[in-house]
Amino acid sequence: MSRPRLIKESSAPLPLDRELLVRIHDLMVKTRVLEERLIQMYKQGHGYFWIGGPGEEAFNVPLGLLMKKGQGPEYDYLHAHYRQSGTLLALGEEPIGALRQMKNTASDPYSGGRNFAGHFSLRKYNVAPVSSPIEVQYSIAPGTAMMQKRVGGDAITIVTGGDAGTAEGDFATCLIWSSRPANPLPVLIIVTNNKWGISTSAEGQHGEPRVSERGKAFNIRSKTINGNDPVEAYNELKEAMEYVRTERKPFLLEANVSRLYGHSSASGANYVSEELDCLKQFETRLEADGVLTRQQMDELRNRYTEDMAAAARIARDEPLPAPETIWKHIFAEDK
Amino acid sequence: MANMAQAIRMALHYAEENLGVTDIFGEDVGAPLGGVFTCTQGLKTAWNSPLDERGIIGAAMGIALGGGRPVAEIQFCDYVYNTIDLLKLAGNTCWASNGDWNLPMVVRTPVGSGIRGSIYHSHSFDATMTHIPGWKVVMPSTPLDAYGLLISACKEQNPVMFLEPKALLRVKGDERIPGEPDDDRALSKMIDAPLGDRSQWKPQWPAELEAFAIPIGKGKLLREGTQLTVVSYGRTLPLCARAAQTLADEGISVEVIDLRSLWPYDWEMIKTSVQKTGRVLFVNEDTEVTNFGEHLLRRTVEELFYSLLAPPRLVAGKFVPGIGLADTLEMASVPQQNDITDALRSLAGEQP
Numbered sequence: 035m036s037r038p039r040l041i042k043e044s045s046a047p048l049p050l051d052r053e054l055l056v057r058i059h060d061l062m063v064k065t066r067v068l069e070e071r072l073i074q075m076y077k078q079g080h081g082y083f084w085i086g087g088p089g090e091e092a093f094n095v096p097l098g099l100l101m102k103k104g105q106g107p108e109y110d111y112l113h114a115h116y117r118q119s120g121t122l123l124a125l126g127e128e129p130i131g132a133l134r135q136m137k138n139t140a141s142d143p144y145s146g147g148r149n150f151a152g153h154f155s156l157r158k159y160n161v162a163p164v165s166s167p168i169e170v171q172y173s174i175a176p177g178t179a180m181m182q183k184r185v186g187g188d189a190i191t192i193v194t195g196g197d198a199g200t201a202e203g204d205f206a207t208c209l210i211w212s213s214r215p216a217n218p219l220p221v222l223i224i225v226t227n228n229k230w231g232i233s234t235s236a237e238g239q240h241g242e243p244r245v246s247e248r249g250k251a252f253n254i255r256s257k258t259i260n261g262n263d264p265v266e267a268y269n270e271l272k273e274a275m276e277y278v279r280t281e282r283k284p285f286l287l288e289a290n291v292s293r294l295y296g297h298s299s300a301s302g303a304n305y306v307s308e309e310l311d312c313l314k315q316f317e318t319r320l321e322a323d324g325v326l327t328r329q330q331m332d333e334l335r336n337r338y339t340e341d342m343a344a345a346a347r348i349a350r351d352e353p354l355p356a357p358e359t360i361w362k363h364i365f366a367e368d369k
Numbered sequence: 370m371a372n373m374a375q376a377i378r379m380a381l382h383y384a385e386e387n388l389g390v391t392d393i394f395g396e397d398v399g400a401p402l403g404g405v406f407t408c409t410q411g412l413k414t415a416w417n418s419p420l421d422e423r424g425i426i427g428a429a430m431g432i433a434l435g436g437g438r439p440v441a442e443i444q445f446c447d448y449v450y451n452t453i454d455l456l457k458l459a460g461n462t463c464w465a466s467n468g469d470w471n472l473p474m475v476v477r478t479p480v481g482s483g484i485r486g487s488i489y490h491s492h493s494f495d496a497t498m499t500h501i502p503g504w505k506v507v508m509p510s511t512p513l514d515a516y517g518l519l520i521s522a523c524k525e526q527n528p529v530m531f532l533e534p535k536a537l538l539r540v541k542g543d544e545r546i547p548g549e550p551d552d553d554r555a556l557s558k559m560i561d562a563p564l565g566d567r568s569q570w571k572p573q574w575p576a577e578l579e580a581f582a583i584p585i586g587k588g589k590l591l592r593e594g595t596q597l598t599v600v601s602y603g604r605t606l607p608l609c610a611r612a613a614q615t616l617a618d619e620g621i622s623v624e625v626i627d628l629r630s631l632w633p634y635d636w637e638m639i640k641t642s643v644q645k646t647g648r649v650l651f652v653n654e655d656t657e658v659t660n661f662g663e664h665l666l667r668r669t670v671e672e673l674f675y676s677l678l679a680p681p682r683l684v685a686g687k688f689v690p691g692i693g694l695a696d697t698l699e700m701a702s703v704p705q706q707n708d709i710t711d712a713l714r715s716l717a718g719e720q721p
């Protein structure tokens with residue numbers, strides 16, 4: 035099926051209704067401002083490490099909007115990468131949670147001050163804990179999908195990760211376990227391809243022209259999309275999700291995205307102007323199409339910037355976890 | 370009486386019928402084989418996984434996250450090593466999420482020497498596994514304990530590593546599992562899959578099985594004694610019991626503790642015993658450097674020093690890269706009957 039390349043052909047009207055476009059834009063701005071605040075906190079010494087998703091908003095926001103959110107196998111599971119803030123905000127999370135995690139306060143809702151920024155965990159919406167070892171989530175995802183398939187319904191498992199990480203065996207594990215004829219599984223396997231693994235460029239990582247082509251050997255329906263275009267991302271995600279929801283089979287979706295502030299704070303976390311900025315591009319388009327004015331968008335950004343600064347001030351003054359809490363939650367109590 | 374493999378099978382049957390176990394899986398775990406050691410024959414939730422240990426541990430974690438209760442098998446613990454980071458992850462999921470998530474999952478794997486399994490079917494895993502926080506770790510030495518510990522494991526809210534001493538899997542117990550028939554041959558007819566075509570076979574499970582549970586964290590005082598204590602688990606436990614009998618004939622009274630749970634473990638039982646006897650030998654067959662027995666030794670020295678009449682000692686596997694196939698090599702590498710009896714005898718006679 036051919037789709038109009040809307041952002042490039044500026045004559046075609048945006049095919050999503052205005053309300054949705056405005057909502058996506060709002061969340062993209064909110065996410066960008068959050069990430070910039072996190073980076074600033076790191077640079078001001080209010081956190082030890084930053085990693086996150088500026089440059090992936092156009093993909094991650096639609097993903098969150100399209101998830102069937104809730105707890106338990108009747109709802110979608112997300113086994114996320116560490117660049118997923120846009121998805122979490124789209125699920126309805128308040129940004130102050132991410133700021134608290136950056137400041138590793140006791141109030142950090144995702145890890146209680148135990149884990150890095152961007153390492154979300156949200157059981158109430160089936161967001162499995164993000165962990166640092168690259169690619170492990172791809173070995174775990176088939177398990178939640180098995181439970182979902184068994185309970186019936188249309189819930190799916192979504193797993194995301196980067197391009198370099200697909201060299202790990204866990205990626206092959208996911209392809210194999212989700213496509214066995216004996217038990218195909220409803221997994222949306224996503225790779226966000228920013229063409230880098232820290233400092234190693236795509237050429238030094240692997241040779242397949244497209245990561246999505248690795249699905250072919252397993253008869254997994256696969257596609258590579260422009261993850262910098264939120265309209266394309268929304269429509270393609272919707273189509274892929276519908277396939278997984280109804281067919282109860284895997285889909286491999288590769289989204290080309292940007293890495294706007296480098297890998298992490300370890301590489302400086304400075305704006306990379308050579309990378310395509312999905313938010314800038316979307317705003318140009320929204321303005322040209324008369325969806326939002328420049329002034330409206332500037333006001334939105336200013337408002338979020340102020341909100342985020344205020345939230346960061348709150349997080350900065352909150353206490354760290356008490357030392358004796360290291361002994362808490364090693365084991366879950368019997369429920 | 371059932372052997373350990375049959376006891377495990379019956380506990381798993383009970384657990385899938387009554388304790389919410391949803392998936393019993395691993396390589397060759399489902400029909401027709403039912404596990405290379407027959408532990409999963411005839412179970413209704415058993416299925417065959419791809420030959421992918423990382424996939425097995427990952428799927429178990431996912432099933433647990435998804436509301437299920439998996440019991441995964443790693444065919445031999447020698448092949449669990451490429452999953453260590455996933456085991457770490459399973460162990461830290463509750464802690465890292467500040468209690469948000471927990472993983473009710475069991476991993477079973479056969480461990481240790483004793484079947485002349487050469488370099489890659491003789492490994493132990495207790496030393497490595499007890500380095501991974503967030504797991505409960507158990508290792509039975511009798512069919513009844515295997516049954517009871519597995520029932521407890523299947524009720525847990527946390528990951529449990531269930532280590533099966535493979536040398537003991539075929540050994541019959543001398544305690545009856547509640548609900549098992551009196552006649553061994555009758556039991557075998559009921560629950561052992563026939564040789565040849567099994568496509569029509571269905572097990573006939575003993576109807577009276579029950580949730581007989583052995584609490585995780587409690588040791589077993591196998592034999593009371595007054596002059597020295599030996600603490601062991603798994604394959605070496607019956608060797609320690611036999612050594613105690615031999616020494617009893619020589620007039621030396623040995624207390625034998627089957628630890629059964631490695632984490633958490635029954636320090637109270639060890640402490641009470643060592644305070645009584647003043648002499649203690651720890652025995653296991655994993656390699657001796659950074660061995661779990663070394664931890665017990667360290668704690669004994671630090672906390673019970675003034676109760677000791679002789680240095681606490683450890684008999685464990687030699688720190689060599691593998692267990693060689695030849696009888697002579699295997700026997701030189703891991704504790705044998707004589708090693709244990711001799712060590713106990715010399716500890717009994719040790720004077721300052």
Ligand SMILES: Cc1ncc(C[n+]2csc(CCOP(=O)(O)OP(=O)(O)O)c2C)c(N)n1
Nearest residue numbers: 166167168196197198199200228230231232
């Ligand atoms: C198993 C493992 N190896 C190495 C690392 C260190 N590391 C962190 S991110 C990263 C690169 C990941 O690249 P990619 O998968 O493309 O994701 P991206 O960061 O580009 O989104 C590496 C090597 C790690 N966290 N885990």
Ligand SMILES: [Mg+2]
Nearest residue numbers: 196197230231
């Ligand atoms: Mg990358």
